Amino acid sequence: MAxxxxxxxxxxxxxxxxxxxxxxxxxxxxxxxxYSVMWSEHCSYKSSKPHLKRFPTDAxxxxxxxxEGAGVIDVGRDLxxxxxxxxxxxxxxxEPYQGAATGVGGIIRDVFSMGARPIALMDPLxxxxxxxPRTRYIFEGVVSGISGYGNAVGVPTVGGEVVFDDCYRDNPxxxxxxxxxLNHDELQLAVAGAPGNLAVLxxxxxxxxxxxGASVLASAGFAEGSLDKRPSVQVGDPFEEKxxxxxxxxxxxxxxxxxxQDLGAAGLSCAASETAAKGGAGMDVDVARIVxxxxxxTPVELLTSESQERMLAIVTPEQLDDVLEVAAxxxxxxxxxxxxxxxxxxxxxxxxxxxxxxxxxxxxxxxGDNAEVLSSDSAPIADVPIGSLGDGPVYYRPLAVPDDLAxxxxxxxxxxxxxxxxxxxxxxxxxxxxxxxxxxxxxxxVSRQYDHQLFLNxxxxxxxxxxxxRLKGTTKALxxxxxxxxxxxxxxxxxxxxLVVLEAARNVACAGxxxxxxxxxxxxxxxxxxxxxxxxxxxxxxxSEACAALDLPxxxxxxxxxxxxxxxxxxxxxxxxVVGLIDDLKVIPPAAALRDGDAVLVLxxxxxxxxxxxxxxxxHGLHAGVPPIADLEAxxxxxxxxxxxxxxxAVAGIHDVSDGGLAVAIAEMAIAGDVGVVIDxxxxxxxxxxxxxxxxxxxxxxxxxxxxxxxxxxxxxxxxVAAEIPAAVVGIAGGAEVSFGACANVGLVEATDVWRYAIExxxxx
Amino acid sequence: MTTRVGVxxxxxxxxxxxxxxxxxxxxxxxxxxxxxxxxVNGVDTVIVPGGFAHGDYLRTGAIARxxxxxxxxxxxxxxxxxxxxxxxxxxxxxxxxxxxGALQKNAGLKFLCEPAEIRVETSRSVxxxxxxxxxxxxxxxxxxxxxxxxxxxxxxxxxxxDRVVFRYVRNPNGALDDIAGVCNAARNVVGLMPHPERASxxxxxxxxxxxxxxxVLSACAKVS
Numbered sequence: 007m008a009x010x011x012x013x014x015x016x017x018x019x020x021x022x023x024x025x026x027x028x029x030x031x032x033x034x035x036x037x038x039x040x041y042s043v044m045w046s047e048h049c050s051y052k053s054s055k056p057h058l059k060r061f062p063t064d065a066x067x068x069x070x071x072x073x074e075g076a077g078v079i080d081v082g083r084d085l086x087x088x089x090x091x092x093x094x095x096x097x098x099x100x101e102p103y104q105g106a107a108t109g110v111g112g113i114i115r116d117v118f119s120m121g122a123r124p125i126a127l128m129d130p131l132x133x134x135x136x137x138x139p140r141t142r143y144i145f146e147g148v149v150s151g152i153s154g155y156g157n158a159v160g161v162p163t164v165g166g167e168v169v170f171d172d173c174y175r176d177n178p179x180x181x182x183x184x185x186x187x188l189n190h191d192e193l194q195l196a197v198a199g200a201p202g203n204l205a206v207l208x209x210x211x212x213x214x215x216x217x218x219g220a221s222v223l224a225s226a227g228f229a230e231g232s233l234d235k236r237p238s239v240q241v242g243d244p245f246e247e248k249x250x251x252x253x254x255x256x257x258x259x260x261x262x263x264x265x266x267q268d269l270g271a272a273g274l275s276c277a278a279s280e281t282a283a284k285g286g287a288g289m290d291v292d293v294a295r296i297v298x299x300x301x302x303x304t305p306v307e308l309l310t311s312e313s314q315e316r317m318l319a320i321v322t323p324e325q326l327d328d329v330l331e332v333a334a335x336x337x338x339x340x341x342x343x344x345x346x347x348x349x350x351x352x353x354x355x356x357x358x359x360x361x362x363x364x365x366x367x368x369x370x371x372x373x374g375d376n377a378e379v380l381s382s383d384s385a386p387i388a389d390v391p392i393g394s395l396g397d398g399p400v401y402y403r404p405l406a407v408p409d410d411l412a413x414x415x416x417x418x419x420x421x422x423x424x425x426x427x428x429x430x431x432x433x434x435x436x437x438x439x440x441x442x443x444x445x446x447x448x449x450x451x452v453s454r455q456y457d458h459q460l461f462l463n464x465x466x467x468x469x470x471x472x473x474x475x476r477l478k479g480t481t482k483a484l485x486x487x488x489x490x491x492x493x494x495x496x497x498x499x500x501x502x503x504x505l506v507v508l509e510a511a512r513n514v515a516c517a518g519x520x521x522x523x524x525x526x527x528x529x530x531x532x533x534x535x536x537x538x539x540x541x542x543x544x545x546x547x548x549x550s551e552a553c554a555a556l557d558l559p560x561x562x563x564x565x566x567x568x569x570x571x572x573x574x575x576x577x578x579x580x581x582x583x584v585v586g587l588i589d590d591l592k593v594i595p596p597a598a599a600l601r602d603g604d605a606v607l608v609l610x611x612x613x614x615x616x617x618x619x620x621x622x623x624x625x626h627g628l629h630a631g632v633p634p635i636a637d638l639e640a641x642x643x644x645x646x647x648x649x650x651x652x653x654x655x656a657v658a659g660i661h662d663v664s665d666g667g668l669a670v671a672i673a674e675m676a677i678a679g680d681v682g683v684v685i686d687x688x689x690x691x692x693x694x695x696x697x698x699x700x701x702x703x704x705x706x707x708x709x710x711x712x713x714x715x716x717x718x719x720x721x722x723x724x725x726x727v728a729a730e731i732p733a734a735v736v737g738i739a740g741g742a743e744v745s746f747g748a749c750a751n752v753g754l755v756e757a758t759d760v761w762r763y764a765i766e767x768x769x770x771x
Numbered sequence: 772m773t774t775r776v777g778v779x780x781x782x783x784x785x786x787x788x789x790x791x792x793x794x795x796x797x798x799x800x801x802x803x804x805x806x807x808x809x810x811v812n813g814v815d816t817v818i819v820p821g822g823f824a825h826g827d828y829l830r831t832g833a834i835a836r837x838x839x840x841x842x843x844x845x846x847x848x849x850x851x852x853x854x855x856x857x858x859x860x861x862x863x864x865x866x867x868x869x870x871x872g873a874l875q876k877n878a879g880l881k882f883l884c885e886p887a888e889i890r891v892e893t894s895r896s897v898x899x900x901x902x903x904x905x906x907x908x909x910x911x912x913x914x915x916x917x918x919x920x921x922x923x924x925x926x927x928x929x930x931x932x933d934r935v936v937f938r939y940v941r942n943p944n945g946a947l948d949d950i951a952g953v954c955n956a957a958r959n960v961v962g963l964m965p966h967p968e969r970a971s972x973x974x975x976x977x978x979x980x981x982x983x984x985x986x987v988l989s990a991c992a993k994v995s
Contacts, residue, residue, distance in 0.1 A: 157823075158827065160823070244826070245782070248783050249782050453884075454881075454885045456882075456884060457884050460786065462969065465975065476974055
């Protein structure tokens with residue numbers, strides 16, 4: 007027997023019963039379709055909602071917190087910044103180019119729906135290993151999609167992350183972050199205003215692409231045959247979106263809209279009902295007025311289509327003509343599809359009003375479907391309480407610590423590695439292999455496919471700890487970093503969640519900025535598994551603790567569950583985007599590079615922490631132990647000190663220590679500065695006894711490397727002592743070798759070669 | 772008199788605000804010329820900026836050349852007015868027949884956004900009158916279709932008439948004869964793939980583009 011309709015639409019029996027109870031009758035097909043997308047995990051956050059409340063979200067500079075299209079913070083001088091991050095994981099797994107492209111398009115609409123001009127994109131990306139041919143196809147497709155869409159739509163991609171790990175082989179993660187800039191009085195919200203206002207659908211025609219994407223693709227895992235889901239992937243048109251951006255920005259400038267909302271997941275069902283529900287109003291939608299791409303589309307398709315490049319603007323009848331004129335000038339389709347009412351009902355008609363939104367008899371159809379002509383007194387084909395669509399079920403899903411966790415945590419990789427790499431063993435080959443690991447290697451192959459300079463704001467582009475964007479007309483600048491570290495979260499999600507926040511904040515500090523706001527994209531496995539929900543809950547707590555300690559409000563986020571395929575869940579992968587503010591940018595911030603003749607200074611003490619490190623996990627296959635300690639108090643001391651250092655011109659180069667540890671951080675700085683370096687490991691500050699290998703490759707948090715003129719060393723060390731930060735000179739930049747004394751010694755030319763060309767070589771295999 | 776710079780905006784153009792910013796920094800009065808208006812509004816010089824005019828659909832510049840403003844640009848150029856096409860603007864000027872040749876996909880079949888070094892090959896053009904022949908400028912490129920091509924007789928003509936304005940020091944895209952920019956026979960219409968406006972401020976890592984944008988303003992002073 008075939009599954010009943012609600013099951014086919016991805017709803018449980020209990021959810022179906024809840025709909026029946028809400029309506030007091032059986033829902034129509036259209037009503038059921040709308041509930042199924044609106045109550046999907048992707049749209050309703052039904053599993054994550056109880057946890058997300060624990061994030062700290064307030065700060066005096068927060069103008070709009072979580073829940074709107076994007077978070078908005080005040081950056082002074084009447085300027086505000088809108089930020090948002092989202093995932094487009096499943097579409098990218100099914101069709102890499104379009105999946106990534108439409109991810110970019112969607113996040114941009116979220117940001118300009120707030121009234122902001124989108125000025126920067128960042129993409130944290132995660133793939134399987136490049137030795138797998140399908141992974142290479144997905145990787146190249148995703149990068150091309152971001153390049154093809156982002157460049158043409160005219161929003162620069164100023165940075166991001168690319169990580170390779172086998173757990174993402176069938177389920178890549180494509181997270182996209184967007185930042186927009188606006189004046190305070192340009193802020194737009196999704197509100198419907200008074201009854202009688204009109205809902206105008208702007209942009210692309212509505213097609214059959216992305217039908218049920220939120221419920222079918224985004225809210226279920228992958229099994230064999232998931233390529234059959236390809237019709238649920240949308241297709242992007244950056245030229246349409248570019249015109250839509252310019253038209254909307256002109257509408258805002260001329261104060262022609264009351265409210266605005268983008269059409270994303272769940273399409274028009276979501277945009278129209280949410281906008282009206284927020285103001286306690288109602289909405290009548292007439293599907294006959296929707297401009298469509300193909301004939302014979304059904305109301306279900308029209309209401310749940312996720313066709314891209316569409317926005318819903320709420321306008322007053324008096325301003326409709328001006329709105330249509332602006333749209334026409336930008337060659338953007340515009341049609342009145344809805345009418346704001348005072349009914350608190352969401353009603354859908356097929357034939358209700360004319361082109362001006364005036365209910366009348368026998369309205370002409372605006373498109374080619376000239377089947378039967380309907381009259382205005384036709385009954386609604388859907389009629390539901392407007393708040394009920396956005397008020398889906400909430401699940402307090404069970405949590406359980408994974409059975410094998412204690413055992414894995416107890417299995418510290420230190421033991422095995424200490425035996426194999428006792429002091430005196432040459433570690434040069436280990437260092438070279440790490441530099442050639444695609445996660446650590448140079449990402450220029452990726453970033454040069456992205457326009458990262460448009461708008462003349464990019465002071466520091468891709469490849470540094472953080473991107474730096476100047477704010478023209480002011481002395482201010484923004485620093486942005488996106489980060490994630492799933493292996494730490496897999497070993498201890500609470501500590502891992504905190505470490506991710508610390509790393510992003512540290513990256514921003516290395517650019518001279520004070521971290522101001524964070525958005526997160528929480529990529530997890532199947533929430534119906536108690537172990538996954540436990541990971542999720544722990545990550546939320548760890549991130550919350552770190553954010554609270556750093557006074558870093560969470561202004562938005564996105565949850566992506568069901569990242570599993572063939573029964574295997576991905577490692578818990580929270581990614582974050584952190585924005586920091588530089589008040590007075592006078593010169594380009596120091597690069598992550600050494601300068602010939604400089605002293606090399608390490609801030610922060612090293613501990614023997616190899617759990618989850620690149621060295622232990624990637625090179626030696628040891629996925630066990632515990633992650634480094636997340637010392638929030640040490641971070642509180644280090645971050646302002648580092649920001650001041652970077653901003654004051656006291657250092658010539660500065661770099662966060664992360665993947666691959668101190669050895670990789672210093673080697674990267676040598677490569678970037680095109681100068682060798684001689685390091686004496688005995689000088690490295692440690693908090694407990696370490697072997698040489700542990701000093702080189704431990705991934706202890708709260709550490710930064712600086713390149714400092716030898717004349718300035720004493721002053722800087724004294725300042726570090728005063729700030730209670732462990733600090734020491736560990737070597738001098740110069741020569742043609744990256745040398746850590748007897749334990750590791752590689753030629754600068756060779757180190758540069760393996761690091762720079764690793765990704766290209768992996769692709770040519 | 773402040774020089775009036777007109778920067779053309781097609782749907783899909785995206786570098787217009789950047790060119791206006793850079794030109795304004797140099798003291799010009801720069802504003803948008805809408806592609807649908809059949810006039811250049813009496814400006815002293817016209818810049819066709821980068822981006823994706825009409826989505827680059829069909830072929831780069833292929834639709835843009837039919838926009839009403841382009842006839843006015845052709846008339847303006849014919850009367851000796853300085854016209855510069857940057858990146859997509861260069862592609863459009865080629866499609867419109869104001870410059871010889873065409874731009875095809877990069878030899879590597881990938882989009883390239885990176886710093887480039889270009890050598891000034893002639894100072895006899897509206898874009899290089901303030902530069903020295905042989906001077907190497909650091910100006911970013913940002914394109915998928917920057918691989919310059921023309922037939923052998925056109926190339927011979929460009930070379931003989933000193934109309935190759937810039938060559939890449941290291942050819943990034945397979946361009947014929949390393950060509951990064953060319954001018955018309957009257958030397959008042961110049962197209963180049965690199966973006967001078969992206970090298971207009973020390974905070975952006977290079978100010979070399981100002982040599983070129985400043986030359987355009989000087990050329991206007993000479994014309995008027």
